[in-house]
Amino acid sequence: MIFLITKFFLPSFIKQINELIAVLPGYLNQVQEFLDRQQAGIDRGSLPPEIKKSLLIQIDSLEKSVAGILKSLLATLWGISSHLFDFLLAPILAYYILKDVHNLKKNILGYLPVDFRDEAVIFLKVCDHVFGRFIKGHLLICLTVGILTGLILYILKIPYSFLLGLLAGIMELVPYFGPILASIPILALALLKGKVLFIKTLLAIVLIQQIEGNVLAPKILGDSLGLHPLTVIFLLLCGFNLGGVLGMILAVPVAAVVRNLYFLFRWRGNSLEVDSKNFGKV
Structure with missing residues (x-):
């Protein structure tokens, strides 16, 4: 890479x-x-x-x-x-952290009471699984939006299409406000090239954002976390209304963690063996 x-x-x-x-x-x-x-x-x-x-x-x-x-x-x-x-x-830093991750786990668990260690391990595994898949899914959305934006800007012959596509992908990490901020320089450059190109670029950006908000995000995040796309949309709306941008960021992974922990401890109560690899498929 x-x-x-x-x-x-x-x-x-x-x-x-x-x-x-x-x-x-x-x-x-x-x-x-x-x-x-x-x-x-x-x-x-x-x-x-x-x-x-x-x-x-x-x-x-x-x-x-x-x-x-x-x-x-x-x-x-x-x-x-x-x-x-x-x-x-x-x-490079990630390699050394992962290399010693088992020692870090042992040191952290050593500070907890013995009776709570099993539950703590389960909780951390669920959080690691859910947030890991959430981050991967969100990065995939950023990559897709960046490539789509750069490709469409290149087709429309707007200068610095690669740079603007990269900017759009990075700003996609910022929910709600990121796409708006990324569209400002794109539309400014299009307007300097002509009103017709400005309208075409505006329609293209709106189309990309509609695809991202109504198709990509619900589908990719839903598949990554085992949630229905409609559930993802509902969680995003509730998170934004309750906690603003931060609530929008945390709503989906927190809901997935709570859902997985509920099923996990319910299964444990029924003495069923649970494979942590299937958390996201519940």
């Missing part, structure tokens, strides 16, 4: 970041010219002074917001590229 990233993806990623840094002032100038034209049109218009003043204030606010968003995006992309070494270091 490190070889493939270094050979194919890293050079393209760095190249597109450098290109974006080089052309960013030009994009900012185009945005500034567009806002100046709108401002000049308002000045020449026959609107009442109060409305003119309000519109000019809104344009000035929009100008500052766009500049701030583009600068924040650039800083974020540069921050990601500067931490690539950390991403490459993660598998």
Whole structure:
């Protein structure tokens, strides 16, 4: 994986970041010219002074917001590229942690009373299984959305399609707000290329998000955790209404843990042997 990233993806990623840094002032100038034209049109218009003043204030606010968003995006992309070494270091750290995981388990269980150790092991196994499958499922969703976004942007001939697809995949880790934030630079670049391209890009983003929210997430997470897609949708809605973004993140895995523990301890009460590999299939 490190070889493939270094050979194919890293050079393209760095190249597109450098290109974006080089052309960013030009994009900012185009945005500034567009806002100046709108401002000049308002000045020449026959609107009442109060409305003119309000519109000019809104344009000035929009100008500052766009500049701030583009600068924040650039800083974020540069921050990601500067931490690539950390991403490459993660598998090495994971290897040593997994190598000594049995000693870590023994040390942790040694602090617990003997009567509770069996239940603690069962609880940790269920949590490990559920959250592990949840993370894998969510990463698969991010990968799918990133590839779809990059491919569609490439077909629409929007510049930096690889970089924007990567950004969309990463921002998918942030529920609800992530896709919205990722769509802002995409739509901004499309608008600079023309209104028709902007509408096509907007429809494409809406389509991808509808597929992700109504098909991919319920199906992938449901299959990973053994939950029906409708149950996943219901849990996401309840989690968001009860706990906001954090509730939305935790609703599905917590519900799966509670469900699996319920069936597990019910089976234990009936003296049935349970295979931990079948937790997700309950």
